Structure formats: C-alpha cells, structure tokens
Ligand SMILES: Nc1nc2c(ncn2[C@@H]2O[C@H](COP(=O)(O)OP(=O)(O)OP(=O)(O)O)[C@@H](O)[C@H]2O)c(=O)[nH]1
C-alpha cells in the first residue's frame with residue numbers, strides 16, 4: 001500500500017513540476033499530502049512545537065497534556081512545489097498508547113522528541129524506538145529532536161549525547177526550542193524535502209541528503225550547552 005502511495009505521489013510531483021515550469025503559476029496546494037507524526041514522553045513539548053510551527057507562537061503557562069490525538073495541516077513549499085504536511089500530535093501519556101499506535105502505520109515521517117532538561121525522557125527514546133519499529137512502516141523517516149534548548153541552566157542531556165544516540169539509530173538529530181522557535185521550521189522543511197525527494201526519486205536524479213541538509217542549516221547554541 002505504501003509503495004503504491006509513493007508511486008502515485010511520484011506521478012503527482014512530475015505533473016506539478018511540469019505545471020509549475022510551464023505556467024509559472026503556483027496554485028497547487030493540497031495535491032501532495034505527507035503524513036508526519038510527533039511522538040515522545042508527555043511534557044517534552046510536542047504540542048508546543050506544532051503550535052510554534054503552525055502559528056509562530058509559544059503559549060506559556062500551565063501544561064495541558066494532549067488527550068488522545070490532534071492534527072494540523074500546514075502547507076510548506078519545497079523546491080517550488082507546495083506540499084501539504086498533515087501532522088499528527090500524539091499524547092505522550094501511557095494511557096493513550098493504544099489510541100496512537102493506530103496512527104503510526106500511515107506516517108511517512110516520525111519526529112521523536114525528548115526534553116533536554118529531562119534525562120528520563122531521553123532514556124525513554126529507546127522504548128519509543130521499539131514501539132516505532134513495531135508499529136510504523138519500515139522506511140518511515142525518523143528524526144530525533146532534543147526540545148527546550150532554550151532552558152540552558154536546567155539542561156540534563158548534553159548535545160553530544162543526543163548526537164551520539166542519533167548516530168547509533170542512524171537518524172538525523174536537531175535541538176529545537178518551541179519557545180524561541182529555533183530550528184522549528186527547519187525540522188518540518190527537512191521532513192518535507194526528504195519526503196518530496198523520495199516520492200520524486202528517479203534512478204538518475206541526484207539524491208537529497210537529509211543529514212547534510214540539516215548539518216548546513218541548523219543553529220547550534222554557541223556556548224554553555226554542556227553541564
Ligand atoms: N522553555 C520551554 N518550555 C517548553 C518548550 N516546549 C514546551 N514547553 C513547555 O513544556 C510543557 C509541556 O509542553 P507540551 O507541548 O504540552 O508537551 P507535550 O509533549 O505535548 O505533552 P503531552 O501532550 O502530554 O504528550 C508546557 O508547559 C510547555 O509550555 C520549549 O521549547 N521551551
């Protein structure tokens with residue numbers, strides 16, 4: 001089923017590229033839809049990251065845990081093509097796991113978050129990956145994100161620990177802040193770019209390298225990022 005979807009999307013992209021090139025007119029939203037899912041412990045900032053990406057704002061105040069699942073549609077432009085990201089925001093709390101498992105299967109990309117001020121949320125990423133391997137597609141694009149990078153003084157997980165873990169998993173890594181917005185747009189742009197390129201990939205086309213793209217674009221805090 002997944003392969004068929006990719007084939008369909010490849011056709012759509014070719015058509016879109018043709019239309020965009022021939023008419024110089026870009027009104028092609030909603031044609032290519034990519035599903036992305038946010039997972040990770042409760043309180044790591046999944047909903048906040050999505051709100052920051054969607055509305056460009058951070059709502060401070062008391063934490064209200066997501067119940068069940070929510071979703072947001074957002075159009076991003078990748079290489080002159082509009083791509084619709086359908087982003088599923090899952091609840092991190094244990095009691096909702098059975099609800100959210102059902103959504104893993106349809107996801108083409110999966111963002112696994114931990115909170116850099118919580119060692120347990122970092123340690124739990126291993127358990128999350130086990131779930132991901134059990135329920136998601138084999139070729140799902142996974143990205144590891146260390147969120148709350150603005151909270152320098154309460155940091156409990158060093159950036160290089162995140163990098164090491166991501167290397168071990170073979171996935172790209174970024175530190176983000178839903179509060180300041182650092183790297184937030186980049187995460188979703190990288191996902192959209194990777195998925196668009198995968199869908200459009202023909203044997204003789206140059207490949208898109210998500211690791212390199214992130215490496216050149218992401219912002220690192222220049223100091224004080226270790227314990
Ligand atoms: N300083 C700071 N606080 C953040 C950041 N992201 C989230 N928070 C705060 O952390 C708390 C939890 O954020 P949520 O986005 O609700 O967490 P969640 O991962 O959606 O939690 P569940 O829905 O229970 O799975 C809230 O009080 C947020 O304001 C961040 O990048 N920086």
Ligand SMILES: [Mg+2]
Nearest residue numbers: 046047065066
């Ligand atoms: Mg939430």
